[in-house]
Amino acid sequence: MTRATATEAGAEKEKEEEKVGEKGKGEPSALRFRLVAVLKCSADLNEDAVAELRKFVSACNEGLLKRGAPAGCGAEIVSFKVLNGNIELEIHSDRFVRAHDALLRFRKNLAPILGKYRIGLRGIEVKKYEIEMESQGLKLKTLPFVKSISYSDGNIVISLDLTESDLERRIPDRILRLLEEKKEAARWGGKKEHWELLFESRRKEFFFNKDPTEEMLRRGWIRHGSARGQWIYGPQVTRLFRAFEKILLEEVCYPLGYVEMIFPKVVSWDVWKRSGHARAIYPEAYYVCVPKTRDPEFWEDIADYFKVTGEIPTEKIMERIENIGGLCYAQCPPFWVFLQRRVLADECLPICIFDRSGTSHRYESGGIHGIERVDEFHRVELVFIGTKEQVIEHAQRLRERYRIVFDKILDIEWREAWVTPWFMAQEGRAGVASQKEVGTIDFEGFLPYNGKWLEFQNVSINGDKYPKSFGVKLQSGRELWSGCSGVGLERWTAVFLAQKGLDPENWPDAFKKFVGELPEEVFKFV
Ligand code: SER
Numbered sequence: 001m002t003r004a005t006a007t008e009a010g011a012e013k014e015k016e017e018e019k020v021g022e023k024g025k026g027e028p029s030a031l032r033f034r035l036v037a038v039l040k041c042s043a044d045l046n047e048d049a050v051a052e053l054r055k056f057v058s059a060c061n062e063g064l065l066k067r068g069a070p071a072g073c074g075a076e077i078v079s080f081k082v083l084n085g086n087i088e089l090e091i092h093s094d095r096f097v098r099a100h101d102a103l104l105r106f107r108k109n110l111a112p113i114l115g116k117y118r119i120g121l122r123g124i125e126v127k128k129y130e131i132e133m134e135s136q137g138l139k140l141k142t143l144p145f146v147k148s149i150s151y152s153d154g155n156i157v158i159s160l161d162l163t164e165s166d167l168e169r170r171i172p173d174r175i176l177r178l179l180e181e182k183k184e185a186a187r188w189g190g191k192k193e194h195w196e197l198l199f200e201s202r203r204k205e206f207f208f209n210k211d212p213t214e215e216m217l218r219r220g221w222i223r224h225g226s227a228r229g230q231w232i233y234g235p236q237v238t239r240l241f242r243a244f245e246k247i248l249l250e251e252v253c254y255p256l257g258y259v260e261m262i263f264p265k266v267v268s269w270d271v272w273k274r275s276g277h278a279r280a281i282y283p284e285a286y287y288v289c290v291p292k293t294r295d296p297e298f299w300e301d302i303a304d305y306f307k308v309t310g311e312i313p314t315e316k317i318m319e320r321i322e323n324i325g326g327l328c329y330a331q332c333p334p335f336w337v338f339l340q341r342r343v344l345a346d347e348c349l350p351i352c353i354f355d356r357s358g359t360s361h362r363y364e365s366g367g368i369h370g371i372e373r374v375d376e377f378h379r380v381e382l383v384f385i386g387t388k389e390q391v392i393e394h395a396q397r398l399r400e401r402y403r404i405v406f407d408k409i410l411d412i413e414w415r416e417a418w419v420t421p422w423f424m425a426q427e428g429r430a431g432v433a434s435q436k437e438v439g440t441i442d443f444e445g446f447l448p449y450n451g452k453w454l455e456f457q458n459v460s461i462n463g464d465k466y467p468k469s470f471g472v473k474l475q476s477g478r479e480l481w482s483g484c485s486g487v488g489l490e491r492w493t494a495v496f497l498a499q500k501g502l503d504p505e506n507w508p509d510a511f512k513k514f515v516g517e518l519p520e521e522v523f524k525f526v
């Protein structure tokens, strides 16, 4: 920060500080704001102007800075001084009229008064802005825009470094919201995501008690890819994936009126800002970067380095690329750009679409995992859009269809649970949505080899979140809702094979109709 302070600008002209307010008056809550700011004027204030300013400050303390607050609460200008044509104010406040709001109110109403003396307001310099609140278990080392954080008597005091435009952008309010969120997270701390059993299927017969990934490896059905958490699926398991897709299309999507689309697989930050992923995705994203320039000369030394050493100079590459977003993570968010800022005719609802055009990517926790936990996975994503009633009803029909598939075709043992909505979990939140209809149902399959349940797909009612954040409206003005359902092909495979094994003779007839004969051995190794 290289802003000169008003004191440096003209200490010799400094007038005696005028005490006008009563400090610490009221104390309705633990939240306190202390702001020192300088309003820069275009010229010196003469005595008349100063006298009028003094009157105006008193009036503000009586009215303007208390407006909207309960009696005895609000903001207060506790002192001000005029120096070298600048007005320095100290404002104290509580949660009702936050000090920065008080300052902006004051400035707005001061302008016409100074105008009478042909003095304009040039800008605001924030010399000090402290917020004090109960720490409630918060232990923070740093926050954006924060100069320092200290703790005393169970309180946390944060000192902010702000410009005028930061005040206008309401950065202090956003920091407070962030602090509340962190407190909330600390309260949840350690607690698991919400989980509530909704349904359990009949018991089913199991034909296998091993880990299917190991058995597939043994038989040469799969092999690790060269990237992290990635498999190469051989012909047999690919046939299984395709059979699952066929079942999904013929038994779920087509009967319910779904049509296929192709969603993008590189996701820009703009999408993730709107979807809320920008709040938490960082440790799990696969980042996408583009060259700063296509100029081959810019890249020649990198290519030469590889040619000479056989090594990739990744650090040098990092300096020459820029990040634009990441690879598909949740699948449905980038679809919404198709509807962004558009008005839908009511008559086309409900809209049901699906995408199966590519992989999803998550940087999973390390270690060796089977096909059920991978960085690169295959999923069919169903999206349904309609009025609130339509979306709720559709989610129910979708669930019924899935049940027929799992019970009658795959013949697996599964259960369904009401969990933290996927979009909240992916924003780093716990709990359930504030509206009881909004949320996610996880479908979990039993794994006989380890006695655990594996989430293999979900059905979600996302409320108005997506239409709202992408500015999609309905012609009638009614509220637009949406939902989605992600069908993980690796997960379906992991559950099905864990219960039924790899030998087709143990697979249900209804399923075998979709698979046909597994491909013959294609690769022979010596
Ligand atoms: N988009 C949802 C999710 O990521 C459903 O696939 O969980």
Ligand code: ZN
Binding pocket: 330, 331, 332, 333, 381, 484, 485, 486
């Ligand atoms: Zn989705």
